[in-house]
Structure formats: C-alpha cells, structure tokens
Amino acid sequence: MTKSYGTYFLPIAVTLFYLFLYIPIFVLVLFSFNDNAFTCAWTFFTTHWYEDLFASSEVWYALKNSLVIACTTVFLSLTIGSTLVFFGSRDVVRRLQILFYGSLAMPEIVLAVGLLSLFSFFAVPLGSMTLIVGHTLLGLGYVIPIVYSRFIELDQSLIEASYDLGATQRQTFFSIVLPLLMPALLSSGLLVFIISLDDFIISFFCAGASVQTLPLYIFAVIRTGASPMINALSTIMLMFSSFFVLLFSFLHIRRTGIPQ
Amino acid sequence: MKIKETINTFIAENTSFIFSVPAVLWQLLFLYVPLFLVLYTSFKRAADSNWLDLTFDHYRTVLGSSYFFIIGRSVCIAAGVAFLCLLCAYPVAYFLALKVNRRWKNVLLFLLTLPFWTNFLIQIYSWVFVLDQNGLINMMLLKLDIIKEPLHMINNTAAIFFVMLYYYLPFMIMPLYSILEKIQYELLEASMDLGATHWQTFKRITLTLSMAGIKTGVFLVFVPAFGEFAIPAIIGGGHHLFVGSLISHYFLIARDDQLGAAFTMISGLVLLICALFFNWFCTVPLQKTQKESA
Numbered sequence: 001m002t003k004s005y006g007t008y009f010l011p012i013a014v015t016l017f018y019l020f021l022y023i024p025i026f027v028l029v030l031f032s033f034n035d036n037a038f039t040c041a042w043t044f045f046t047t048h049w050y051e052d053l054f055a056s057s058e059v060w061y062a063l064k065n066s067l068v069i070a071c072t073t074v075f076l077s078l079t080i081g082s083t084l085v086f087f088g089s090r091d092v093v094r095r096l097q098i099l100f101y102g103s104l105a106m107p108e109i110v111l112a113v114g115l116l117s118l119f120s121f122f123a124v125p126l127g128s129m130t131l132i133v134g135h136t137l138l139g140l141g142y143v144i145p146i147v148y149s150r151f152i153e154l155d156q157s158l159i160e161a162s163y164d165l166g167a168t169q170r171q172t173f174f175s176i177v178l179p180l181l182m183p184a185l186l187s188s189g190l191l192v193f194i195i196s197l198d199d200f201i202i203s204f205f206c207a208g209a210s211v212q213t214l215p216l217y218i219f220a221v222i223r224t225g226a227s228p229m230i231n232a233l234s235t236i237m238l239m240f241s242s243f244f245v246l247l248f249s250f251l252h253i254r255r256t257g258i259p260q
Numbered sequence: 261m262k263i264k265e266t267i268n269t270f271i272a273e274n275t276s277f278i279f280s281v282p283a284v285l286w287q288l289l290f291l292y293v294p295l296f297l298v299l300y301t302s303f304k305r306a307a308d309s310n311w312l313d314l315t316f317d318h319y320r321t322v323l324g325s326s327y328f329f330i331i332g333r334s335v336c337i338a339a340g341v342a343f344l345c346l347l348c349a350y351p352v353a354y355f356l357a358l359k360v361n362r363r364w365k366n367v368l369l370f371l372l373t374l375p376f377w378t379n380f381l382i383q384i385y386s387w388v389f390v391l392d393q394n395g396l397i398n399m400m401l402l403k404l405d406i407i408k409e410p411l412h413m414i415n416n417t418a419a420i421f422f423v424m425l426y427y428y429l430p431f432m433i434m435p436l437y438s439i440l441e442k443i444q445y446e447l448l449e450a451s452m453d454l455g456a457t458h459w460q461t462f463k464r465i466t467l468t469l470s471m472a473g474i475k476t477g478v479f480l481v482f483v484p485a486f487g488e489f490a491i492p493a494i495i496g497g498g499h500h501l502f503v504g505s506l507i508s509h510y511f512l513i514a515r516d517d518q519l520g521a522a523f524t525m526i527s528g529l530v531l532l533i534c535a536l537f538f539n540w541f542c543t544v545p546l547q548k549t550q551k552e553s554a
Contacts, residue, residue, distance in 0.1 A: 010359055013351040018371060020426065024386035025375060027396065031389055080283045087279035096280075099287050105479075107487025107531070109504045113511055113524055114294025121297055137290045140283060169275060198380055200490055201504075205512070218381045222494055234382045241377035245370065 025238070032231035049232040059233060062217040065128065069213060070196040072132050074189045077139030082185060085144065085151050086177050087169070097148060103141035111137065112205035119206065126208025134202040139192035146191075150184035151177075302521035318522035327506060327523065331530050334503040337417070338485035339534070341424045342478045345432040348425070349477065353436035354466070358445065369437075372430055380427065384494050387423050388414060415497040423495050424485055431484075432477040439473030440466070475542055479535070486531055503527045 035044035053059060085093060103111060115134050119126060154177070162172040178185075200215040207216060218230055271278060303314040322328065356368055375383060390396045391413040398410040413419060443466065451461040489504030501509075507527070510520025 010351055010355045014355045014368075017348065017352045017429075018368075021372070021375060021429070023390060024383050024426075025378065027389045028378065028382060028386045031386075080286060083279040084283035087276050089276045089280075092276075092280060096284060099284065102287070102291050105483065105535075106528070107483055107504070109487040109489055109507055110295075110298075110524060110528060111291065113507060113520070114298050115290060116511060117297045117301060117517065117521070118290070118294040133290055136286065140287060144283065194376060198376075200381060201487075204489075204508070215379060215381055218379055219490070222381060222385050230382060230385075234378045238374070238378050242374055245374070245377075249366070249370070 028231050029235050029238075031228055032235045034228060049228045050236075052227075053229045053232045053236075056229065058212075058217065059214075059229070062212045062214045063233075065211055066197055066214040069128060069131050069135060070193050073135040073139050073196040074193050076132065076136045077143045077192055078185055078189055080136070081140055081143035081188075082147055082178075082181065085148050086173050093148065097144065100141055100144045103137055108138075108199075108201045109205075112202045115202065116205045125210075126206055127210045130206045130208070131203055131211065131213070134206050135192075135196040135199060138195055138199065138202065142191055142195070143188045146188040147181060147184050150181055154180055298521045298524055301517055302525050304518055307517060318518050319526070321519060322523050322526055328526075330501050330506055331503055331527055334486055334488075334527075335530060335534060337421060337424070337502070338482050338488075341421065341428060341485045342432075342481040344425055345428050345481050346474065346478060349429055349432035349436055353433050353440055353473075356433075356437050357440035358443070358448075372433065375430070381490060381494065384423055384427065384491055387419075387426070387495065391419060414495060415499065417496070417500060420492050420496050420500060424488060424491050427491065428481040428485060431480045435476040435480060436470065436473045439470050439476075443469050471542060475539070478538065482534070482538075483531065486527075486534075 032049055033045050033047065035046040035048075088096075112134070115130070115137075118124075119130055124130060158176055158180070159172060162176045163169075167175070198215060200219065203213050203216055204219070207213065221227060221230055302318055303316070304311075305313045305315045305317070356365060356372075360368065388395070392398070393410045393412065393414075395413075397413065398407075401407045402410065447465055447469075448461055451465050452458075456464065487504045487507075488502060489508055492500050492502050492505050507520060507524055510516050510523060514520075
C-alpha cells in the first residue's frame with residue numbers, strides 16, 4: 001500500500017485553515033478584556049468595557065433598531081415568499097423564479113444605489129421603513145429559492161389527499177404544507193435574520209440620518225477610532241449565538257436521532 | 261353584505277393571482293424599476309434638467325478618466341481573491357465532505373459557520389489589531405528579535421487583498437462542500453481499482469463532478485468582492501479606491517448622481533462580461549475532456 005500525500009496534507013491544511021479563521025475571533029475576545037483603548041498593545045486585564053457597554057444607551061438603541069428591522073424583514077420575506085410558492089400557479093412560479101436571482105447576481109452596492117435613486121425620485125424619507133424594504137429584497141432572494149426547492153420535493157399526493165378529503169386551499173396550506181415546509185422556513189428565516197442584522201451596504205445607503213443600526217454604529221465607531229466596547233458587545237453576541245446554535249442542533253438530534 | 265360577498269368570491273376565484281402579486285411586485289418595484297431609474301439617470305444631463313434632455317457625456321467623462329483604471333483594478337483583485345479562495349477552500353471542502361467521520365464533520369461545520377454570527381465589520385477590524393504597527397504580529401516579531409523596526413502591513417492593497425481572502429473563504433467552502441458531499445465514494449474507489457493514479461482520479465472524477473460547485477463558489481466570491489466597499493474603507497484607511505468606494509463617493513459625498521449612475525452602469529457591464537467569460541471558460545474545457553474520453 002502506498003500512502004497518498006492526502007493523508008498528511010489534508011489534515012494539516014484544514015488545521016491551518018481553522019487557525020486562520022479563528023485568529024480575528026481570538027483577538028476580538030482578547031482585546032475586549034484589554035485595559036488600553038488606543039494602541040493595540042496589551043496592558044491589563046479589565047472588565048470595564050463590559051460595564052461601559054451596559055451603561056451605553058447608544059449601543060442598545062442601535063441593537064434594538066437592528067433587531068426590529070431584522071424581525072420585520074424575516075416575517076415579511078417568509079410570508080410573501082411562502083405564499084407565492086404555495087398559492088402561485090406552478091408554471092408561473094417556475095418561470096418567475098429567475099426574477100428572484102437578480103438580487104443575488106448583482107453586487108449589493110448596485111442594489112443600494114438603485115434603491116436610493118428610487119427613494120429620492122419619489123421623495124420617500126429614509127428611515128426604518130426603507131431599510132426594511134431593502135433587506136426584504138435581499139431576503140426574498142434567499143427565501144424563495146430555498147422554500148421553492150423544498151416545496152417541489154414534497155410528496156404532492158399529500159396535498160391532493162388533503163383536497164380530496166374536503167380541505168380548502170387555506171386549510172391545506174396551514175395544516176399540511178406549512179408544517180412540512182417548516183425546516184426550510186426555519187433555516188431560510190435564520191439566514192435572512194443574520195443577513196439583515198449584519199447588512200452594512202444597503203443600510204449605509206438607505207438609512208439616512210434618522211435611524212442607527214448596529215453595523216452603522218459600529219462603522220461610525222471604527223471610523224472615529226474604535227472603542228473595545230464594540231469587542232465586548234460582539235463577544236457577548238458570539239456567546240449567545242453559539243449557545244443558540246448548539247441548543248438548536250441538540251434539540252434536532254434529540255428529536256430525530258440524526259445530526260444535521 | 262353584498263360588497264363583502266363580492267370581495268370573498270373575488271378572492272376565492274383569484275387566490276393564485278392575489279398571493280403571487282406581493283412577491284413579484286416587491287421584486288419588480290424595488291429591484292428592476294430602480295435599475296431602470298439608474299440607467300435613465302446616467303443619461304440625464306443634470307439633476308434639474310428637462311426629463312428628455314439626454315446625453316452620453318457622463319459615459320464619455322467616465323471612460324476618458326483614470327477612473328476606468330479603478331474598474332480594472334477591482335476586476336483583478338476580485339478575480340485574484342476568487343482564485344486564491346478556490347485554491348485554499350478546495351482541500352478544506354474535500355476533507356469535510358469525503359475524509360472525515362460524521363461527528364467531527366458536525367463539529368467542523370459548526371466552527372465554520374460560527375464566525376458568521378459576529379458582525380463582519382468587527383471581524384475585519386480585528387485584523388487591524390493583528391496587522392497594525394503596534395499589532396500582534398509586529399509585537400511578537402519584535403519580542404523574538406526577528407525584526408528591528410515594525411513592519412508596515414496595513415493601509416496597502418496587499419492588506420486589503422489578504423482580508424478579503426479571509427472574509428470570502430467560507431463563501432467558497434459552502435458550495436464546494438455541498439457538491440463534494442454528493443459524490444459517491446464508490447466512484448473514486450472504482451477509478452482507483454481500474455488503475456488510475458490519485459491525480460488522474462482527482463482530475464477526471466472529483467474535479468469534473470464538482471465543476472458546478474466551483475462555478476457557484478467563484479460567483480459568490482467574485483460578485484461581492486468586485487463591489488466591495490467596507491474592507492477597503494477599514495483596512496485601506498479609505499485611500500485605496502475601488503469600484504464600491506467610488507460609487508458611494510459619487511452618490512453620498514459628491515452628490516453627482518448622473519456621473520455615479522454612468523459609472524455604476526459601466527462597472528455592471530464589465531462585471532457581466534467577466535461573468536459570461538468565466539461561464540464560457542468553465543464549459544469549454546469540460547466539453548473538451550468529455551470529447552477526449554469519448
């Protein structure tokens with residue numbers, strides 16, 4: 001037996017890759033405990049950035065805005081997207097599907113410029129509403145392909161059986177299709193939530209001066225010289241989200257017996 | 261009562277139409293109408309001129325200026341990032357999909373998606389702590405007496421390139437992983453049994469079967485990297501102009517919508533040409549190998 005290079009090369013490459021991936025995360029967490037705000041040098045261990053963070057009203061205001069916008073975006077893109085997939089006639093949806101890839105095939109900055117031109121053309125005031133519009137546009141580009149591909153994989157005889165037994169279209173949607181689509185809805189909803197929460201370019205163009213989201217706040221702080229308070233915030237967010245992701249996959253394994 | 265009944269029958273008769281309208285309208289109104297608006301703006305002489313007063317002047321200005329060079333630079337950097345991402349991501353995706361047991365695979369996939377949960381601006385900014393003059397690398401190298409003076413590793417194109425590579429790597433791994441995972445291991449074993457070397461098996465079977473994933477991955481990296489705005493702004497200190505930075509400069513700072521729109525349109529066209537070229541490039545060699553083996 002000759003041993004391939006792969007036996008040594010691949011594990012080493014993968015280890016190096018993960019180290020590389022986690023350098024900034026490590027640095028991020030490390031410097032959230034650093035006493036020195038202005039240079040990158042390590043001085044003392046401190047938790048006062050965490051204290052500052054909880055005392056700062058600006059951060060919480062921005063976070064609240066971001067969460068409200070993200071939740072509305074998820075709700076809107078899931079309702080609009082899943083109703084199109086189920087109620088729209090098969091042919092129309094199949095043909096129109098290409099329409100929704102447009103937002104993925106263009107750089108986000110082009111979408112942002114277009115939206116800004118539209119809003120200024122019709123003199124729409126920039127604010128949370130315009131952000132929700134932009135983020136939902138991004139969201140539909142993910143929701144519709146994911147939900148649609150799951151929908152056409154469904155056993156169509158289940159839907160036919162439901163109609164045969166006298167259920168209306170609405171009843172079929174809520175008691176048959178929606179539960180079956182739940183995994184696709186959950187995963188695409190989660191994706192849209194992250195995208196909206198993390199979106200910078202569309203927010204930068206379409207937020208105007210009136211509304212501050214978390215990425216915009218962070219960008220402003222970085223531009224003017226960052227405070228490790230931001231590091232503290234993302235350390236906390238990272239802990240929360242990894243806890244939720246772990247919980248999620250744990251529940252999934254408990255329920256189905258198979259890891260995702 | 262009469263009206264309510266009419267409305268109800270109308271809804272019942274046109275359900276399919278009514279529920280398709282919001283999504284399609286949303287997409288048309290907020291994606292395709294704005295694009296036409298940008299196209300129209302790029303031909304308009306000035307913001308307050310008559311709506312039929314159209315001109316090619318803005319295109320001439322953009323094509324005649326050195327700004328055209330910025331588009332070229334963005335294309336090169338985006339292509340370079342996409343290519344290097346592909347080279348780095350392929351072994352990782354291959355390992356995750358074909359070489360590792362289920363338990364480890366879940367752990368590694370979890371670790372791969374975790375960074376997405378931190379804000380991406382902060383991830384990028386963390387590299388400033390690493391690469392800065394007083395940053396982690398310089399500090400270590402100075403302590404170890406390898407260098408006498410701190411190295412300048414930030415505020416240049418190489419740093420922007422490096423951080424873009426870092427940021428876009430997971431976007432390349434995901435599509436590669438999902439397509440490599442579908443490859444049946446028996447195919448690779450069969451190829452080896454029939455006497456092919458590792459390299460031949462990789463080239464003929466694995467690479468050919470994963471072509472769709474490579475395409476998706478390259479597009480997922482190339483398109484956003486071409487319009488990148490935040491990474492040059494943070495890592496490059498705002499001095500290095502890319503397509504994204506210039507577009508935002510026109511629209512938000514210079515307030516010259518017409519010129520900005522013309523520049524956006526030209527960049528979009530260049531991007532489209534690159535995409536078509538890449539698509540052709542992927543299909544032609546594939547057909548050639550198929551012909552050879554036939």
